[in-house]
Structure formats: structure tokens, C-alpha cells
Amino acid sequence: MSTYIITGAARGLGLEFVTQLSAEKANTVFALVRSKSSAAALAELSRRNVIILEADITDADSLKVVLEFKKLPRAVAEATGGKVDYLINNAAIHDHSKVTLDAYPTPAAIEADLLENFRVNTLGTIHATNAFLPLLRAGSVKKVVTLTTGAADIDLTAALSNPGQAGYSISKAALNMAVAKFALALKGEGFVFLAISPGLVATATAPRTPEQAKEYAIFKEKLAKLAPDFKGPITPQVSVQMMLEVIYRWSVEDTGAFVSHHGSKEWL
Numbered sequence: 001m002s003t004y005i006i007t008g009a010a011r012g013l014g015l016e017f018v019t020q021l022s023a024e025k026a027n028t029v030f031a032l033v034r035s036k037s038s039a040a041a042l043a044e045l046s047r048r049n050v051i052i053l054e055a056d057i058t059d060a061d062s063l064k065v066v067l068e069f070k071k072l073p074r075a076v077a078e079a080t081g082g083k084v085d086y087l088i089n090n091a092a093i094h095d096h097s098k099v100t101l102d103a104y105p106t107p108a109a110i111e112a113d114l115l116e117n118f119r120v121n122t123l124g125t126i127h128a129t130n131a132f133l134p135l136l137r138a139g140s141v142k143k144v145v146t147l148t149t150g151a152a153d154i155d156l157t158a159a160l161s162n163p164g165q166a167g168y169s170i171s172k173a174a175l176n177m178a179v180a181k182f183a184l185a186l187k188g189e190g191f192v193f194l195a196i197s198p199g200l201v202a203t204a205t206a207p208r209t210p211e212q213a214k215e216y217a218i219f220k221e222k223l224a225k226l227a228p229d230f231k232g233p234i235t236p237q238v239s240v241q242m243m244l245e246v247i248y249r250w251s252v253e254d255t256g257a258f259v260s261h262h263g264s265k266e267w268l
């Protein structure tokens with residue numbers, strides 16, 4: 001029996017984490033969404049051990065962020081007796097922009113893109129981690145899992161010859177370092193931090209535009225050259241099953257690592 005907090009739980013991998021973890025009735029799962037009104041699939045789960053809370057992991061108004069994160073853990077604390085075992089930092093934005101760093105129309109456009117990715121993916125995750133540390137400290141498991149991406153791995157970026165997705169990749173590379181820093185700061189307390197890539201997962205709900213479909217075909221060709229056995233994106237179900245296996249076996253000795261759903265540097 002464990003207690004989990006999952007951010008970005010309205011859809012995609014976050015929703016799948018909630019679905020799999022709450023299937024065990026003894027678990028308690030706090031599903032954090034930006035807005036309950038756009039979390040219909042999560043509401044449909046309708047499980048007694050799933051508690052849906054509204055939270056944006058970032059807020060332009062820094063004071064609001066502080067207030068929100070002070071309020072939320074109190075709500076969580078009431079329902080858990082003040083203890084949480086696992087935090088799964090899943091929420092993120094990820095566009096598939098092909099614009100390379102040398103080709104943004106203006107310096108301001110570079111700043112806008114990179115700062116927005118950094119604000120949500122890096123800072124938002126840091127805020128969420130800090131907000132729930134007191135509850136995690138009181139628990140006995142103390143695991144903080146952060147969803148990252150192989151697109152933040154320099155060797156894979158070179159192998160795929162992928163100069164695009166700059167804002168996303170840079171924000172996630174920074175996030176990996178944030179995880180390593182948290183890990184070092186809290187290793188002495190028995191915390192286990194892990195940055196994990198879910199693989200290439202079919203989570204997109206919106207149909208691809210013709211332009212996106214073309215880019216995706218080129219991407220698949222590159223993947224096929226790199227990994228001839230690659231069969232295409234895996235399902236959220238398979239990805240979450242594989243990540244949970246890694247998460248459960250990860251220990252404090254290897255805290256702060258950046259690995260894939262295989263528990264290694266095998267990104268696909």
C-alpha cells in the first residue's frame with residue numbers, strides 16, 4: 001500500500017500512471033491536473049482511491065505559486081496523514097518544432113520559446129518537487145521520479161541528427177541536472193531521485209497535420225537507420241509498466257540517474 005502524487009494526470013502517460021497505480025485498491029493516488037474541466041478521461045475512471053486536485057505547476061505570479069503549493073500539500077496531507085511515498089513529476093509541454101537555434105526569426109522569439117519550455121518543464125518541476133518534499137520526507141519510500149526524454153541525451157541527439165526541438169530538449173537537459181542536484185542534496189535523507197525517459201510513446205490525441213505527418217515520416221526513417229529493430233511508438237500501457245519496474249527497483253545508491261524505460265541508456 002503506497003501513496004502517489006502524479007502531475008499532469010489528465011491525459012497521456014500521467015493518466016496511465018493513475019490508471020495502473022489505482023488498480024491496486026490499497027494505493028492512494030493524487031492526480032494533479034491543470035483543470036478538472038479538461039480531465040474527462042480521468043474523471044471517468046471514477047475510483048475511490050483517486051483524488052483529483054487542480055494545480056498548474058507554474059504560475060506567472062510567483063506569489064500565487066507559493067500560495068498554491070502551500071495550499072495543495074495541506075489538502076493532500078489531510079487525506080494521507082501527512083505522508084506520501086512517491087512523487088511522479090510527469091507534467092510538461094513538448095512541441096515538435098523543427099526550428100533550429102540559428103533560424104528563429106528574432107532573438108526575442110528564441111527567448112520566448114526557450115523560456116516557456118524552461119518555465120514549465122524545468123522550473124515547474126522544481127517547484128512541484130519542493131512543494132511535496134515535506135510529505136515525502138514523512139514517508140518511508142521517498143522516491144521522486146521525473147519524466148524526461150532521450151531528446152535530452154547528447155549522444156542520441158547526434159545519432160538522430162536532430163537539431164530541432166531546441167526549447168524542449170534544452171529544458172529537459174536542464175531538468176536532468178536539477179534531478180542530479182536534488183539527489184545529491186537529499187541522498188543523506190534516503191531520498192531516491194530518478195530522471196526517466198518513457199521511450200517513444202503514442203500519447204498524442206490530436207490528429208497530425210499534413211506537415212507534422214511529413215516530419216514524422218522523416219523522423220521514423222532516421223530511427224529505422226539507428227535502430228533497425230524499432231517497431232514504432234509503444235503504448236502508454238507498456239511504457240508505464242516498464243517505467244514502474246525500473247522505479248520500484250531503483251535504489252538510493254543510484255539516485256540522480258538519467259535512464260530510459262529500460263533502466264539504461266537504450267532510449268527506444
Ligand SMILES: NC(=O)c1ccc[n+]([C@@H]2O[C@H](COP(=O)([O-])OP(=O)(O)OC[C@H]3O[C@@H](n4cnc5c(N)ncnc54)[C@H](OP(=O)(O)O)[C@@H]3O)[C@@H](O)[C@H]2O)c1
Nearest residue numbers: 008010011012013034056057090091092147149200201203
Ligand atoms: N510521449 C512521448 O513519446 C514522450 C517521450 C519522451 C518524454 N515524454 C515525457 O513524458 C511526460 C508525459 O508525456 P505525454 O506524452 O503523456 O504528454 P501529454 O500527453 O502532452 O500530457 C502532458 C500533461 O502535462 C500537463 N501539463 C502541461 N503543462 C502543465 C502545467 N503548467 N501545469 C500542470 N500540468 C501541465 C498537461 O495538462 P493539460 O491536459 O491541462 O494540457 C497534460 O496533462 C512529459 O514529461 C514528456 O516530456 C513523453
